[in-house]
Amino acid sequence: MLTLANPLGLWALLGIPAVLAIHFLQRQAVILPISTLFLLEKTQRESASGRRFDRLMNSVPLWMQLLAVLLLTWLLAEPRYQKARSTQRVAIVLDSSASMSVIKEQVKQRLIDALPDLQGAAAAIELTLLESASGRERLYKGGSVEDFTLALDNWQPRDGLVDPSQAIRLARSIVAREGIVVYVTDTPSESLPFDARQIALGENIENVGITGVRFERREGALVWSALVRNYSDAPQTRSWRLEFPDGTSSEPKSFDIDAGSLVSIQAAFPEEADRARLVLSNDKFTLDDTFPMVAPSPKSLSLFSSTTPEFTKLSDRMNRSLEAITLSNDADTADVSLISYDALDPMLPDGNAVVFVQDSTSAGSYLKGGIVAEKNPLVDGLNWQALLVRETIQLERLSTDDVLLWQDTRPLIFLRTLEAEPGEPAARQLCFNFDLRLSNATSQPAFIVCLHRFIESIRDSKISKFSENLETGQVLQLAARSSGTEGPAEAISVAHRDSSGKLLSETDYPAAAMLRFNAPLEPGFLTVRQGETELLDAALHFADTREADFIACGAVDTLDSGNAEAVARHTVEDHWWRLWILLLIAALLISWRFSRERAAGNPPPLVTET
Secondary structure, three states: OEEEOOHHHHHHHHHHHHHHHHHHEEEOOEEEEOOOOOOOOOOOOOOOOOEEEOOOOOOHHHHHHHHHHHHHHHHHOOEEEEOOOOEEEEEEEEOOEHHHHHHHHHHHHHHHHHHHHHHOOOOEEEEEEEEOOOOOOOOEEEOOHHHHHHHHHHOOOOEOOOOOHHHHHHHHHHHOOOOEEEEEEOOOOOOOOOOOEEEEEOOOOOOEEEEEEEEEEEOOEEEEEEEEEEOOOOOEEEEEEEEOOOOOEOOOEEEEEOOOOEEEEEEEOOOOOOEEEEEEOOOOOOHHHEEEEEOOEOOOEEEEEOOOHHHHHHHHHHHHHOOOEEEEOOOOOOOEEEEEEEOOEOOOOOOOEEEEEEOOOOOOOEOOOOEEEOOOOOOOOOOOOOOOEEOOOOOOOOOOOEEEEEEOOEEEEEEEEOOOOOOOOOOEEEEEEEEHHHEOHHHOHHHHHHHHHHHHHHHHHOOOOEEEEEEOOOEEEEEOOOEEOOEEOOOEEEEEEOOOOOEEEEEEEOOOOEEEEEOOOOOEEEEEEEOOEEEEEEEEEOOOHHHHOOOOOOEEEOOOOOHHHHHHHHEEEOOOHHHHHHHHHHHHHHHHHHHHHHHHHOOOOEEEEO
């Protein structure tokens, strides 16, 4: 396969019509009047003076000059020949952000059209297709155009805003320094790392989408309220409706929304339905036009409290400020207990509990010394410096307890984890090593927040069903049974369905005390079960509003940069170039020789007239 390293050298072919034009120009003959023709020898019609267009004269200089033009063009175009078994390695990084779904077909067609240019002068091409989101498997690797096209068809951009630097770094390491890295996006970047080329195919489109939904109880009814935003610079008109799993839907309701503004829409969640889908009239970006919903229902927690006035007041406060809390009169069956430690009766419960010291003796002086918090999720970011605590008896601390808060050398708060029963989560106890009555803890925000965090952690570890509205791709942690009474527990099944109930995917995970996984990237409904126990009923919605704003989208194409280096890498030069130079010199010398001889030996041209 022949490649021209300098195609501009072909302009030298313009020398051919120039040479022909010169040879078409003949000197005009001199007219001499005579009386008879037989007295003159035969004359040649070659000019001695004056020029005019005449017939083309076949001569050696003409052909030598044409040959010289062709040889000069060949040398200037720098012909190169393909190396045997040369391969061009190309890594293409696709922007996996959700806004790319608008231009997916344009991306596919542009990349397919670009394959011949990417291969260039190489004998073969090796393609690697990656997503910009880190940690993803390769979409494709190989040299088949059909398989490459199929991988593009199966690609579903659903992520939020993604930094492509790590993916571009990986792509460069795959193709090495000599390979080509291409980043395909809808939002141009001024510069890309690792010598990556860029194809941006974005455009600023008009988009109206749902930014979020919240739920609240009003007069016994569950009411949802959604915010809709117009990202464009022109007023828009849209309509919304609710769709249900049985295929029915509410009547569409129209609304107007000004440029760049927000509108709130709301309605009661149907009591007979456990799930629904809020749908806006479609535009080009469809991900934020739908919002799957379930009626939220957190895990219920029962709370037991000692009957002292301080504890009764604290439990009532917890009941008002936390969701799904019910008060219990049985400490053995309660999910969490608020109890006090009495040195005369030092027995503590076996389950989850919040424990306080109860000191009936006279109050001591206030503790002195600096207050220091350890690094723990229960106390991170909390300010305890205003806490005042009097000297009291202390709880017996075990070597396995984790101290959360110190005052000087005295532990004020520590966390105790009890040994777990088979198949059940381990019980935990948050121990306050002071008397609540002899402190100002109840007036400290840090104290209330710490209690909230602990009780919510107990809720998270409880093996029970709950319903929640989640984001696509969200990291989920679910409490489950790691073992049963007679052996290993059942596997955990995660089923993903669309709004009509059609199964999109189903994944089984081994039994574990805490299952951790990422929610699917496609909006829909998620169900998690362990055997016959349902653990989660959730709706997944797209929530990254940055992807819904297309104002920064644009078009840029730097794919052709660096082609000269690729040509040099996959081809070899014409080894006969020295011979062509000698032939060029020889052609010029021969043309000069014959032109000189003809000019010296030709008589003046004559045209007779009688």
